[in-house]
Amino acid sequence: MSWLVTALLFWVAATLVNAWLAGSSFSETRVVRIAVPLIFGATLLMLWEGLVRHFGVSPVILPPPSLVAQTFVNSTETLWVDFQQTVLKGALSGYVIGMVAAFLTAVAIDRSGFLTRGLLPIGNFVAALPIVGIAPILVSWFGFDWHSKAAVVVVMVFFPILVNCVQGLKEADTMQRDLMRTYAASYVQTLIKLRLPAAMPFVFNGLKIATTLALIGAIVAEYFGSPTRGMGFRISTGVGSLSIDLVWAEIVVAAIVGSAFYGMVSLLERWVTFWHPSQRGAR
Amino acid sequence: MMRVVFPVLAVLGAIVVLWYLAVAPMNIRVALDTAERAGAEIVPEGSAVRRDVSVWRLMAQNSEHVALGYALERPRLPTPQQVGQELWKTTGKMVQRGRAWSKRSLIYHGWITLQSTFWGFLLGTSMGILGAVLITHSRVMEMSLMPWAIISQTIPIVALAPMIIVLSSQVGIEGRGVPKAIISAYLCYFPVLVGMVKGLRSPATAQLDLLKTYNASGAQVFRFLRLPASVPYLFTTLKVGIAAALVGTIVGELPTGAISGLGARILIGDQFGTPLAIWSALFAAAILAGMLVTLLDVLQRLVQRRMGGRV
Numbered sequence: 001m002s003w004l005v006t007a008l009l010f011w012v013a014a015t016l017v018n019a020w021l022a023g024s025s026f027s028e029t030r031v032v033r034i035a036v037p038l039i040f041g042a043t044l045l046m047l048w049e050g051l052v053r054h055f056g057v058s059p060v061i062l063p064p065p066s067l068v069a070q071t072f073v074n075s076t077e078t079l080w081v082d083f084q085q086t087v088l089k090g091a092l093s094g095y096v097i098g099m100v101a102a103f104l105t106a107v108a109i110d111r112s113g114f115l116t117r118g119l120l121p122i123g124n125f126v127a128a129l130p131i132v133g134i135a136p137i138l139v140s141w142f143g144f145d146w147h148s149k150a151a152v153v154v155v156m157v158f159f160p161i162l163v164n165c166v167q168g169l170k171e172a173d174t175m176q177r178d179l180m181r182t183y184a185a186s187y188v189q190t191l192i193k194l195r196l197p198a199a200m201p202f203v204f205n206g207l208k209i210a211t212t213l214a215l216i217g218a219i220v221a222e223y224f225g226s227p228t229r230g231m232g233f234r235i236s237t238g239v240g241s242l243s244i245d246l247v248w249a250e251i252v253v254a255a256i257v258g259s260a261f262y263g264m265v266s267l268l269e270r271w272v273t274f275w276h277p278s279q280r281g282a283r
Numbered sequence: 284m285m286r287v288v289f290p291v292l293a294v295l296g297a298i299v300v301l302w303y304l305a306v307a308p309m310n311i312r313v314a315l316d317t318a319e320r321a322g323a324e325i326v327p328e329g330s331a332v333r334r335d336v337s338v339w340r341l342m343a344q345n346s347e348h349v350a351l352g353y354a355l356e357r358p359r360l361p362t363p364q365q366v367g368q369e370l371w372k373t374t375g376k377m378v379q380r381g382r383a384w385s386k387r388s389l390i391y392h393g394w395i396t397l398q399s400t401f402w403g404f405l406l407g408t409s410m411g412i413l414g415a416v417l418i419t420h421s422r423v424m425e426m427s428l429m430p431w432a433i434i435s436q437t438i439p440i441v442a443l444a445p446m447i448i449v450l451s452s453q454v455g456i457e458g459r460g461v462p463k464a465i466i467s468a469y470l471c472y473f474p475v476l477v478g479m480v481k482g483l484r485s486p487a488t489a490q491l492d493l494l495k496t497y498n499a500s501g502a503q504v505f506r507f508l509r510l511p512a513s514v515p516y517l518f519t520t521l522k523v524g525i526a527a528a529l530v531g532t533i534v535g536e537l538p539t540g541a542i543s544g545l546g547a548r549i550l551i552g553d554q555f556g557t558p559l560a561i562w563s564a565l566f567a568a569a570i571l572a573g574m575l576v577t578l579l580d581v582l583q584r585l586v587q588r589r590m591g592g593r594v
Binding site for chain 1: 286287290291292293294295298359422423426427428429430431433434436437438439440443445446449450453523526529530533534537545546549550552553558561562564565568569572573576
């Protein structure tokens with residue numbers, strides 16, 4: 001039986017299974033909620049594998065998932081080095097610096113209504129710009145190593161987080177603030193006990209947006225010069241030297257890291273903002 | 284209106300002032316090297332020696348050369364004025380001389396980027412809207428598509444960008460327009476999908492029940508209730524989507540050796556060591572983003588007025 005037929009049969013079968021699962025009385029259980037997207041994903045991989053094998057696509061153009069998995073297992077050492085360089089040094093340090101800077105700026109400008117009104121529209125606008133284009137400039141300022149990557153990440157995550165923090169700090173309503181006033185709470189007390197907790201859903205919104213941006217920034221910055229390691233470096237040289245399977249393995253790493261990073265921030269969010277309506281149904 | 288305009292202008296002014304102040308320390312080393320080559324006497328001699336001296340001391344000891352940093356040809360940090368002049372030189376002045384479509388004009392490069400952005404936006408929004416319609420109408424689709432839509436956004440698209448270009452050139456697609464549009468669609472579809480799912484689900488149960496009492500079919504509910512109810516959401520997400528599409532196009536131009544487009548200008552400016560070209564391309568991209576979002580904003584007001592809504 002040819003690969004194509006197998007893949008197509010698998011597709012049909014999986015779709016039927018999914019339809020049955022979603023329509024069945026178990027459709028609200030956790031197992032099914034996880035199983036359905038997994039089956040769907042497996043279908044896509046099966047189709048990819050089947051099409052590539054059936055049409056005999058050269059692995060230099062599009063390797064089948066099985067080959068990518070093989071390469072992934074065989075070159076874990078390279079991938080680990082790249083992961084350290086790009087994710088731990090570049091993206092994560094930049095993310096933390098940018099987050100702290102944005103947070104402190106938000107608290108600082110929040111005391112002045114004038115600054116808030118002035119900065120919010122600008123921040124919103126800048127957050128929508130292709131800031132990633134600043135990468136070559138920062139690489140020429142801070143050199144080829146991870147410092148320049150972290151700098152790009154700082155600039156990229158700063159504005160989305162800032163805008164969300166400022167909006168979040170406005171979230172506590174007048175009634176609640178008045179209550180704090182009747183308790184004779186100081187500015188710091190009001191900030192810590194009322195406004196920061198109230199701001200957290202917004203802050204986490206910004207933090208979640210920033211996770212993807214951090215990875216994008218760190219990888220793109222490596223296209224403009226990097227030491228001979230790093231995910232961006234490996235991808236750009238891999239395309240040139242036709243080791244496409246390694247490139248796909250790096251993409252898999254990027255996908256796993258991106259999802260894990262996002263997932264961790266979401267978990268933290270659920271833990272910090274357990275009281276928020278959007279989280280209540282989740283437990 | 285004034286309540287917002289004045290603070291924004293004040294903050295912008297502060298940014299420009301800070302920028303001008305930052306130019307001196309950023310450019311002092313290059314300025315001193317240039318002055319030394321021209322025969323001037325610099326206090327620690329030789330740029331290798333100066334590398335270990337802090338910029339502040341250099342500025343204090345060679346205060347007469349600080350001004351040079353504001354007029355360098357290849358500054359580390361150009362002044363806003365230099366960027367403005369470069370922008371004018373590559374846009375307005377080109378138009379005056381009738382060479383708006385020359386390869387050195389940012390209008391030409393902006394147009395290339397705009398085209399890819401437009402196709403990517405069209406593709407991305409259609410995919411997003413189609414996905415949202417499928418998700419609101421089919422439980423299987425919701426359960427299988429939604430998690431992957433979220434995961435797809437956590438994958439850094441830039442990692443995929445070179446692959447998309449390799450693939451499309453192997454399939455036989457000429458030029459870089461199509462791969463760029465695919466990348467920009469990839470970034471653009473997600474906000475549209477999420478916003479439209481929210482919009483299509485926004486009708487209240489009472490409204491849906493009313494249509495049920497009218498014996499309306501699924502298509503009729505969609506046509507007369509869900510679709511009109513989703514329009515405000517649609518435009519909000521379209522504004523996010525067009526900005527994302529522009530980011531996608533420029534990201535698609537950056538790592539791929541494109542030769543035309545704003546991203547390519549940034550790339551070429553980097554390779555040839557002309558910071559002014561990078562900065563002017565960045566500002567051109569910002570202006571383009573502002574124009575696109577404003578355009579959609581105007582469109583939104585027009586459509587909502589026609590639909591009898593308040594804006």
